[in-house]
Amino acid sequence: MAGRTSEQKSLPQAGAETTRLACLKALERKLLWLSSWTIHNANHLRPSRDGLKVGGHQASSASLVTLMTALYFSVLRPQDRVAVKPHASPVFHAIQYLLGNQSREKLEAFRAFGGAQSYPSRTKDGDDVDFSTGSVGLGVAMTSFASLVQDYVSLKGWLGADQPEGRMVALVGDAELDEGNVYEALLEGWKHDLRNVWWIIDYNRQSLDAVVSDRLFGRFDSLFDTMGWRVVTLKYGKKLQAAFEGLGGEALQRWIDDCPNSLYSALVFQGGAAWRRQLTADLGTEPGIKALLDRHDDTALATLMTNLAGHDLETVLEAFEAIDDDRPTCFIAYTIKGFGLPFAGHKDNHAGLMNEAQMASFQAENGIAAGQEWEPFAGLELPPETLQRFLSAMPFNARGTRRYQAQRVAVPTELALPEVPRMSTQEGFGRILAEIAREDSPLAERIVTTSPDVTVSTNLGAWVNRRGIFDRHPREDVFKEQQVVSAQRWMMSPEGQHIELGIAENNLFLLLGALGLSQSLFGVRLLPVGTLYDPFIQRGLDALNYACYQDARFMLVATPSGITLGPEGGAHQSISSPLIGMAQDGLAAFEPAFVDELAAIMAWGFDYIQRDGSGEAAADWLRDVKGGSVYLRLSTRPLDQLRRAPDSELARQIIAGGYWLRPPAPGAELALVYSGVVAPEALAAHDALQDDLPGAGLLAVTSADRLNAGWHAAERARQSGLPEARSHVETLLAPLAPDAGLVTLVDGHPASLSWLGSVRGHRVQALGVEHFGQSGDLDDLYRHYRIDVAAILDACAAAALQRLER
Numbered sequence: 001m002a003g004r005t006s007e008q009k010s011l012p013q014a015g016a017e018t019t020r021l022a023c024l025k026a027l028e029r030k031l032l033w034l035s036s037w038t039i040h041n042a043n044h045l046r047p048s049r050d051g052l053k054v055g056g057h058q059a060s061s062a063s064l065v066t067l068m069t070a071l072y073f074s075v076l077r078p079q080d081r082v083a084v085k086p087h088a089s090p091v092f093h094a095i096q097y098l099l100g101n102q103s104r105e106k107l108e109a110f111r112a113f114g115g116a117q118s119y120p121s122r123t124k125d126g127d128d129v130d131f132s133t134g135s136v137g138l139g140v141a142m143t144s145f146a147s148l149v150q151d152y153v154s155l156k157g158w159l160g161a162d163q164p165e166g167r168m169v170a171l172v173g174d175a176e177l178d179e180g181n182v183y184e185a186l187l188e189g190w191k192h193d194l195r196n197v198w199w200i201i202d203y204n205r206q207s208l209d210a211v212v213s214d215r216l217f218g219r220f221d222s223l224f225d226t227m228g229w230r231v232v233t234l235k236y237g238k239k240l241q242a243a244f245e246g247l248g249g250e251a252l253q254r255w256i257d258d259c260p261n262s263l264y265s266a267l268v269f270q271g272g273a274a275w276r277r278q279l280t281a282d283l284g285t286e287p288g289i290k291a292l293l294d295r296h297d298d299t300a301l302a303t304l305m306t307n308l309a310g311h312d313l314e315t316v317l318e319a320f321e322a323i324d325d326d327r328p329t330c331f332i333a334y335t336i337k338g339f340g341l342p343f344a345g346h347k348d349n350h351a352g353l354m355n356e357a358q359m360a361s362f363q364a365e366n367g368i369a370a371g372q373e374w375e376p377f378a379g380l381e382l383p384p385e386t387l388q389r390f391l392s393a394m395p396f397n398a399r400g401t402r403r404y405q406a407q408r409v410a411v412p413t414e415l416a417l418p419e420v421p422r423m424s425t426q427e428g429f430g431r432i433l434a435e436i437a438r439e440d441s442p443l444a445e446r447i448v449t450t451s452p453d454v455t456v457s458t459n460l461g462a463w464v465n466r467r468g469i470f471d472r473h474p475r476e477d478v479f480k481e482q483q484v485v486s487a488q489r490w491m492m493s494p495e496g497q498h499i500e501l502g503i504a505e506n507n508l509f510l511l512l513g514a515l516g517l518s519q520s521l522f523g524v525r526l527l528p529v530g531t532l533y534d535p536f537i538q539r540g541l542d543a544l545n546y547a548c549y550q551d552a553r554f555m556l557v558a559t560p561s562g563i564t565l566g567p568e569g570g571a572h573q574s575i576s577s578p579l580i581g582m583a584q585d586g587l588a589a590f591e592p593a594f595v596d597e598l599a600a601i602m603a604w605g606f607d608y609i610q611r612d613g614s615g616e617a618a619a620d621w622l623r624d625v626k627g628g629s630v631y632l633r634l635s636t637r638p639l640d641q642l643r644r645a646p647d648s649e650l651a652r653q654i655i656a657g658g659y660w661l662r663p664p665a666p667g668a669e670l671a672l673v674y675s676g677v678v679a680p681e682a683l684a685a686h687d688a689l690q691d692d693l694p695g696a697g698l699l700a701v702t703s704a705d706r707l708n709a710g711w712h713a714a715e716r717a718r719q720s721g722l723p724e725a726r727s728h729v730e731t732l733l734a735p736l737a738p739d740a741g742l743v744t745l746v747d748g749h750p751a752s753l754s755w756l757g758s759v760r761g762h763r764v765q766a767l768g769v770e771h772f773g774q775s776g777d778l779d780d781l782y783r784h785y786r787i788d789v790a791a792i793l794d795a796c797a798a799a800a801l802q803r804l805e806r
Ligand SMILES: Cc1ncc(C[n+]2csc(CCOP(=O)(O)OP(=O)(O)O)c2C)c(N)n1
Pocket: 059, 060, 063, 086, 087, 134, 135, 136, 172, 173, 174, 175, 176, 202, 204, 206, 207, 208, 337, 350
């Protein structure tokens, strides 16, 4: 049976199993204690300086103690990866503490600065968190995409010989199943013939506010079944199962099966006497029931009636250990929120904390002497050496922490530039990738693209034609077989390098998150590129934030953007995305106008997404050492390309966030500043200014995000004693007169550039789009939204006037 250690194997069979169970039961108790105590300590014993509640979830943690004991201390192997229900974080940290991967100091500092995190965090916790959780539903779905990525790297032969495929396990709160993204992931998983995934549902029938509706009962299993999953329902523990076998057992089972969730929860909370009253009233006349009640005192009756399978270690172990294949499996484990604690079953227990008196009696119940609260084995009946031996032999912990580091893939400093005189940045993107696809290079090998049903319309077609679509099973392109002429060749095979998704944007970001962690989860470096329509970033924004929070690395390419998508109009116009790009931590946002800029950004980006220099120097808010992900806001508007020779200084400035396309004269009174696809309007307006303001400059902003971040970093550096610190944007604006005017222009929210006035105190006229929703051609739209040449010249006149009036 899985989970036995070699040492135990040498013991007589029955003895080994008995020892294993005894150790597991002891550790189960210890986890309940440690998780409760960690939260108690943070709330009651650590002095509060700000009067804020610290919080923590004793009830949600208690609900998962048995399931997590079985998993971590017996079932899991080092290659398995787990997304832990966010509110069971204290149980996770307690497990890692017992395994020697978490310190007492961090537990004592639970939810404090630098302490163990409220919700398991890959980036902020040091105890080997596989997937961060917190925003419910996302960690669950992440396991499916991690499994898909495991298939991807495994079928390409990139896993080492000592790297067996693992199971991707989610410990799921039942209310998490209300999140739509879970079903989006289920559907997508089915399409990709998902395997090696376990979702273990902590079915305590309680959410944050209340006890969940009985009507949901029975829906989940059919849902999973339909999607090809095996469903294992863990409802009753051994004690209840035995009671069902005896006289009156059938009636008892019928009663409990039919018992409304709320009544069951209320009785759990009230305890033995209440169970006796209710069962006597409802079943007293059934043969055998009176005898059963008489055989149990109140405590024993409460134990019997709350003996759900999710708290019955042996039942849980049997269920987990019975699975020996890779079929996706959903365990619906009946549990009780707050099991073993004074507020078990109470509908208001989500944020409930034991008070001092309750904790004191819980401590006494656990046999833990004062001062021994953090001792790993205090109060347990088994000798510490036995328990320590058991823990040391744990297969899961055999290799210590399980983070991989992967070699970086060499990226050429320049990417081949398409020789097309007029094209859009989106077309340029497609051509640059298609050119890479021709090569037999490490870069071409490790790029993996993905798109939520907008592969062709975001210009990935040529890449896919050359590199194929990933599928676990080779499949011919039927249209090609049937000799139907099409520009697309969609060959599917394990060698394919594009993962085609359905439309759900949440899935795109979760997949990018999983692909972007491949170097750490599987030791295989991938360079993920995901494309979508710019406005739909907002659809998946929480999942994007989630991917960035985990420090997953990818390149996000969004087209078309802004009102420049023209006749398609209305609902698809994105105006806030430049601000999202600036504000999203872990994501460097760019909006190039010309394809040579894009090529420079992509070459840099493929390197940037691989950087992992530790630490964050004061002046490195740009994360140039640490790296991050990249967001490119592109357009479908064809522009005449500038004919420029490759220039490394220009490339440096493009990456830093901007350059003078037409430098200002020293002391210039005006500068026109534009970002992205409105370059032709900016150029035309600048031409028109020549007679009146010959010294005016034209500043191209390729990344408002990085200009802004650099400016803030320099401010901070100067405040902390580095007076020489200068950011790129400060240097760029230095030649202008101190009272010069800036006219800023972007097809997006004007606030993305208007801050430039604060850098050196210049006055700003900010043009951009604040309201949206009209369709039309660009002449009409730019005029309507006032980002056309006439509007720019009006703004320049206003800036000049403002200066005179000073
Ligand atoms: C996306 C999101 N919305 C809301 C919350 C706030 N929240 C935290 S836990 C919770 C309910 C959890 O219930 P369940 O998943 O059943 O877990 P239990 O505590 O019962 O174990 C809610 C609404 C959240 N963390 N994430």
